[in-house]
Every structure is written in structure tokens, then in C-alpha cells.
Amino acid sequence: MISKFCSELQWVFDYLDVNGDGKISPAELQGCVTRVGGGTVSVDEAEETVKSCDLNGDGLLDFEDFQKLMETSGEEEKNDTLKEAFAMYEMEGTGCITPTSLKRMLSRLGDSKSVEDCKAMIQKFDLNGDGVLSFEEFRIMMH
Structure with a gap:
């Protein structure tokens, strides 16, 4: 199960890495959100997202950084749901x-x-x- 998740995550990472350099730039992230999600992300939002998960400080997301981003976004969603449930009780x-x-x-x-x-x-x-x-x-x- 974990290896399947990692291979799917690698596929998504490779898709986002438009120039194939093994790193996702804020511009690549911004462009993908527009293409795939139909929404928009500002340059500042894309840069802030990359910065928040950039472990080595190079301003780009490598695969390890990308994994962190995916784990973090899932946790935030879970915490929001838990906060709503907690408020009910x-x-x-x-x-x-x-x-x-x-x-x-x-x-x-x-x-x-x-x-x-x-x-x-x-x-x-x-x-x-x-x-x-x-x-x-x-x-x-x-x-």
C-alpha cells in the first residue's frame, strides 16, 4: 500500500515538474493549479507554499519536500474536520x-x-x- 502511494505521489511529482529537473518551482506549482484545478494561485501563494516545505532552502521542492507538502495538507484538512467535530461536543x-x-x-x-x-x-x-x-x-x- 505504501509503495503504491509513493509511486502515485512520484507520478504526480513528475507531472508537476514540467521541465524535468527533479524539482518543482513556484511557477510550476502555480501553473499546475491553474491547469488541473481550474483555480488560481498567486505567485506569492505559490512561493509561500514552496517556502513552507523547502527543507534545504533552495526555493524549490524536491521529491522529499513534495512528500512533506502532501502530508501537511492532508493533516490540515483532518485537523479542520476534527475541530468542527470537537466544537459540536x-x-x-x-x-x-x-x-x-x-x-x-x-x-x-x-x-x-x-x-x-x-x-x-x-x-x-x-x-x-x-x-x-x-x-x-x-x-x-x-x-
């Missing part, structure tokens, strides 16, 4: 999921639990023992 404005807020959300989803049941559920993933789930604890629980 965190209804008391405390910045964490409490037994009461968990009970309330589960009831809305048709799964009636007691506050004690919710305390037990939270306790399994409550890494610092404060009786509630922070976003980081929630994120770990969801992975």
Missing part, C-alpha cells in the same frame, strides 16, 4: 468536552447515556486527569 464555551456536554451531544444523536457513563468515556482518553477532554486529547482519541 464542546457546547459550554469551556474549550473542552465535559461529561455534561458529551451527554447532551450523544442524546441529540439518539444515544442516551448517563453523566456517569460519559465520565467513564472521557476518563479513557483524559491524559492529564482533569476530567474533561481538551482538543489535543480529542484529536488523539480520534486517531
